[in-house]
Amino acid sequence: MSTREQNAASQYDALVAAGIAPENIVIEKISGKLASRPQLDQLLDRLQPGDQVVVTRLRRIGRSHQHLLDLSAWFEQHNLDFVVLEQGIDTAATVMSW
Numbered sequence: 001m002s003t004r005e006q007n008a009a010s011q012y013d014a015l016v017a018a019g020i021a022p023e024n025i026v027i028e029k030i031s032g033k034l035a036s037r038p039q040l041d042q043l044l045d046r047l048q049p050g051d052q053v054v055v056t057r058l059r060r061i062g063r064s065h066q067h068l069l070d071l072s073a074w075f076e077q078h079n080l081d082f083v084v085l086e087q088g089i090d091t092a093a094t095v096m097s098w
Helices: 008-017 038-046 065-077
Strands: 052-055 081-084
Touching: 065 081
Parallel strands: 052 081
Antiparallel strands: none
């Protein structure tokens, strides 16, 4: 039995609720630190500057902490916004407070 965070249907529903068009949703069913991630690789290949990558949780995209850091740097280098719904992360937000 899958947990809520592993359930593809709940991830899909959260992304649709966040305004992501169903045709733009990619859900990788392969898990594990060393597993090939063909859906992620295809997604990264088709992204254009100004696009936004939205995930429900950080662990949904990164294989490891280092992989997550590498992806974040790659997104920045390619002028992509990164949004993590459950953690409230949005690199497009320009809120400044002191």
